[in-house]
Amino acid sequence: MQTARTRQxxxxxxxxxxxxxxxTGPLGPPALPGEAVREARAVAGQLLxxxxxxxxxxxxxxxxxxxxxxxxxxxxxxxxxxAAWLHDVGYAPELVRHxxxxxxxxxxxADRGWDARVVGLVAHxxxxxxxxxxxxxxxxxxxxxxPGSATGPLADALAYADQRTGRLGEPVDLDARFxxxxxxxxxxxxxxxxxxxxEPALRAAVRRTEERLARAPWPVPGA
Numbered sequence: 001m002q003t004a005r006t007r008q009x010x011x012x013x014x015x016x017x018x019x020x021x022x023x024t025g026p027l028g029p030p031a032l033p034g035e036a037v038r039e040a041r042a043v044a045g046q047l048l049x050x051x052x053x054x055x056x057x058x059x060x061x062x063x064x065x066x067x068x069x070x071x072x073x074x075x076x077x078x079x080x081x082x083a084a085w086l087h088d089v090g091y092a093p094e095l096v097r098h099x100x101x102x103x104x105x106x107x108x109x110a111d112r113g114w115d116a117r118v119v120g121l122v123a124h125x126x127x128x129x130x131x132x133x134x135x136x137x138x139x140x141x142x143x144x145x146x147p148g149s150a151t152g153p154l155a156d157a158l159a160y161a162d163q164r165t166g167r168l169g170e171p172v173d174l175d176a177r178f179x180x181x182x183x184x185x186x187x188x189x190x191x192x193x194x195x196x197x198x199e200p201a202l203r204a205a206v207r208r209t210e211e212r213l214a215r216a217p218w219p220v221p222g223a
Contacts, residue, residue, distance in 0.1 A: 034078070036078045036079075036082045036115070036118075037078050037081045037082050037085065039082075040081070040082040040083075040085035040086050040118075041062070041085050043085070043086065043089065044058050044062075044085045044086055044088075044089055047089045047092040047094075047095065048088065048089065048091070048092060050092075050093075051091060051092075053167055053168055054088055054091055056167075056168045056169040057088065057165060057166070057167055057168065057169050058084075058085060058087070058088055058169075059169050060165040060166070060168075060169030060170065060171075061084045061085075061087065061088075061161045061162050061165045061169075062081060062084040062085045062161075063169075064084075064160070064161040064164060064165055064171075065080050065081050065083075065084035065157065065158065065161040066081050066084075068080075068157050068160055068161060068209060068213060069081060069157065070213075070216045070217075070218065071153060071157060071209065071212035071213055071215075071216045072153055072154065072157060076117075076153075076154055079115070079117045079118055079121070079154065080121070080154055080157050080158060080161075082115075082118050083117075083118045083121035083122055083125070083158055084158060084161050084162075086105065086109060086114075086118065086122050087102075087105070087121070087122050087125045087126075087158065087162060088101060088105070089101075089105040089108065089109070089122075090102060090103065090104035090105025090106070090108070090122075091105075095107075095108045098135075098137055098140065100128075100131065100132065100135055100137055100190075102122060102123050102124065102125055102126075102128040102131075102132075102141075103123060103128070103132065103137055103140055103141055105122050105123075106119050106120070106122045106123035106144050109122060110143075110144070116144075116146050117146055117148070117149070117154075119144055119146070120144045120145070120146030120148070120149025120150075121149050121154060121155065121158050122144075123141055123143075123144035123149065124141070124144065124149045124150040124155060125155075125158050125159065125162060126158070126159050126162045126163060126202060127159070127194075127198040127199075127201050127202050128141065128150075129141060129150055130194040130197050130198040130201070131190045131191055131194055131198065133194075134190045134193055134194050135190050153208075153209075153212065155205065156205040156206075156208050156209045156212075157209055157212075159202055159205040159206065159209075160205065160206050160209040160210075163177050163202050163205075163206060164177070164206065165177075166180065167180055167184070174202070174203060174206060178195070178199055182195070
């Protein structure tokens, strides 16, 4: 297991990318949540360094996830934030296998022993199941069918963080986010082609998270 004491500096993180997976992976046990998030941030920074806009978006998603994590039990909060940092690493050119970033990112993380909950959230984030079905990759995506990765409070919270964050990390509403994706990807893209089922599912996930936020108490400083 890689810990904060043994993790290589950012300039040497390429070693992490090619090392064989360990028995428990970088996330480690629940007693080490800070190390999980720090490692996820470092990996995202390395893999997305060549795509500044994508990295800015990822930073915004992670920041939003850190806020909405209060709707989850404490043990699940670092899982959410780690997945937020890692959700788009599949865009890195060296990770591309299937050409669909949730699946490519999840496969890479699984091969390196990351916690199955984080891998599942990356694989299924933001309605990936709809796009994967269109691309005939549903069977491959099913390899990461961890309970709660596609539906449930964890998946909803990650969808909220991703869909309420714009391309450069700025806060946006859902209509603006969907419109930007349509413009950027074009009408022939798989994401836009399945928007009739994907976008209502994402709206529902965001609404459920907003309802949970309204009920969740803010943490008391120093408590």
